[in-house]
Amino acid sequence: MSDRLTHGEWSDAVESGELLGQTCSDCGKTQGTPKAACPHCGSRALETVELPTEGVVYTETTINVPPVGVEERGYQVAVVDLGEARVMGRLSDGEVGIGDTVEVSGFTEDDDGYVAPAFEPR
Structure with a gap:
């Protein structure tokens, strides 16, 4: 994998059922979405890594007042703890x-073409 994970590469992986992240070579922390620099130490020495597709719901909420352009109401989003990193998804x-085990079940895409992983109970 390349050392510079782009949003496009991350999105393509999500669409194919995979989760990619970045591990900092300097501090060892891993994040679940592409960054230009490590949010923990500021290093640019980031390596693309594959993340597990199964995790535990860290926190969740139900969206009853959706953002502009989204018609659906009452959908649930969560931050999923994948062990090394956390990823937000539907x-x-x-x-x-909170505390339930979930796994990647697909993805959602908004009107602007941005994708996010979708999770279902395991």
Whole structure:
């Protein structure tokens, strides 16, 4: 994998059911989305890594007042702890709670073409 993870590469991976992140060679921290520099230490020595596609819901909320351009109401989003990193995504089942195990089940895409992973209970 390349050392510079682009948003396009990250999105392509999400669309194919994979999750990519970056690990900092200097401090060892891993993040679940592309960054130009490590948010922990500022280093630009980032290596692209594959992340697990299964994790635990760290926090979740239900969106009842959606952003402009989104018609659906009452959908659930979560930050999923993948062990090394956390990733935000959509939950496909409205009965998922904090501490539940979930796995990647696909992706969602907004009107502007931005994708996010979708998770379902395991």
